[in-house]
Amino acid sequence: MTIQIAPSLMSADFTRLADEIATVESVADLLHLDVMDGHFVPNMTIGPAVIKACRKVSKLPFDCHLMIEHPQDYIGAFLDAGADMISIHIEAEPHLQRALQMIRDGGAKAGIAINPATPAESLSTAIEFCDYVLVMTVNPGFGGQKFIEPVVPKIRQIHRMVVERGLKVAIEVDGGIDATTAPAVVSAGATVLVAGSAVFGQKDRRRAIEMIRNAVVSVKA
Ligand code: DX5
Ligand code: ZN
Numbered sequence: 001m002t003i004q005i006a007p008s009l010m011s012a013d014f015t016r017l018a019d020e021i022a023t024v025e026s027v028a029d030l031l032h033l034d035v036m037d038g039h040f041v042p043n044m045t046i047g048p049a050v051i052k053a054c055r056k057v058s059k060l061p062f063d064c065h066l067m068i069e070h071p072q073d074y075i076g077a078f079l080d081a082g083a084d085m086i087s088i089h090i091e092a093e094p095h096l097q098r099a100l101q102m103i104r105d106g107g108a109k110a111g112i113a114i115n116p117a118t119p120a121e122s123l124s125t126a127i128e129f130c131d132y133v134l135v136m137t138v139n140p141g142f143g144g145q146k147f148i149e150p151v152v153p154k155i156r157q158i159h160r161m162v163v164e165r166g167l168k169v170a171i172e173v174d175g176g177i178d179a180t181t182a183p184a185v186v187s188a189g190a191t192v193l194v195a196g197s198a199v200f201g202q203k204d205r206r207r208a209i210e211m212i213r214n215a216v217v218s219v220k221a
Contacts, residue, residue, distance in 0.1 A: 001191055003216050004029035005209050006063050006172070008196035009054070010045060011143045017050070018057040023205040030085070031060040032174070032194045035078075037068035040092050041141035048074070048081040055082035065113060065174065065194075067140045068092065072099045079106035087111030087134045087172075091118060096126045104131075111172065115139065116148050120157040127169060132192065133158055137185065138175030143196040147176025152188050159189025159221060179215035186216040 007028050012020035021031065033051055038044040051062065061084040068074065071088035072095065078086050086103045090112050093099050103110035109131040112123060116136055123133060135155050138145040155171060162169045172192035173185045182193055195212060202208035 001221065003186060003213065004192045005199075005212055006030035006032040006192055006194045007199035007205070007209070008032040008034055008143065008174070008194050009200065010034040011196035011200035013200075017054055020200065021054060021058045021060075024199065024209065025058060025060060027206050027209045028060060028199075030063045030192070031058060032063045032065060032196075033083075034196075035064060035066045035068060036141065039069045040089065041067045043141045048077040051078065051083065052081040061085060063087075063172075063192075063194075065111075065134060066092075067113075072102065075099065075102045075106065079103070079108060083108050085109040085111060085132070087113040087132070089113045089115065089140075090122055090126065091115055097129045100126070100129045113140075113174075116151050120154050120161065123158065123161070127158075127161060127167065128165075130169060132170040132172050134172045134174055134194075135190070136175050137173050137177065137181075140175070144201065145176055147181040149184070152184050155185055155188035155190055162189075177212070179211045182212050182216050183219045186219045187221060189221045191221075 036045045063085040064083040100110040111132040112130045113134040171190045173190040174194035177195045178198035199208045
């Protein structure tokens, strides 16, 4: 199973985004973009305008993680901005299937993001309508937080659901992922690893990404 590394731009230097993106352009698999509204999470970051600007300087697939209320109202804006993947939080969207369909109709991959305290069972129906599940391994809102280890069995549970139903749904993990924590999530079934401080918080980004890749190279789910 190929593991994809998605550096989170949230830990980059916001005064020089184009240069920062260039440091991961040839080594990362995806670029993870964290959108926060100050309501769903107690922080604010970037929106469609900044993502649209970044789109001009990168060929990486853009993985947009919406940590916002009423995500359905903004799907069009993120599709226009150049998102290749859009995840919305299950806790924020009462009409999940409709929202996921809007993302797919717009030509992007549709993801369901799930907070650490939200049980795997809540995905039971919606998982049939998504391309990936983004499992949060910290409470969303900030970079550099400590990995919440008790989420690992939930990753395994979601992985089992995917395998048993024969679905084509990838599992992405986000929060506190580095070379130390990555093996546990990969052995539980994750194949897409978001890393903010473990990549953009480091001087040598190429080496930082390689360290994570090397840590999981022989790990099997
Ligand atoms: C947190 C964001 C993450 C964040 C991860 O709410 O969704 O993508 O940037 O940062 P690290 O890898 O430092 O935990
Ligand atoms: Zn994120």
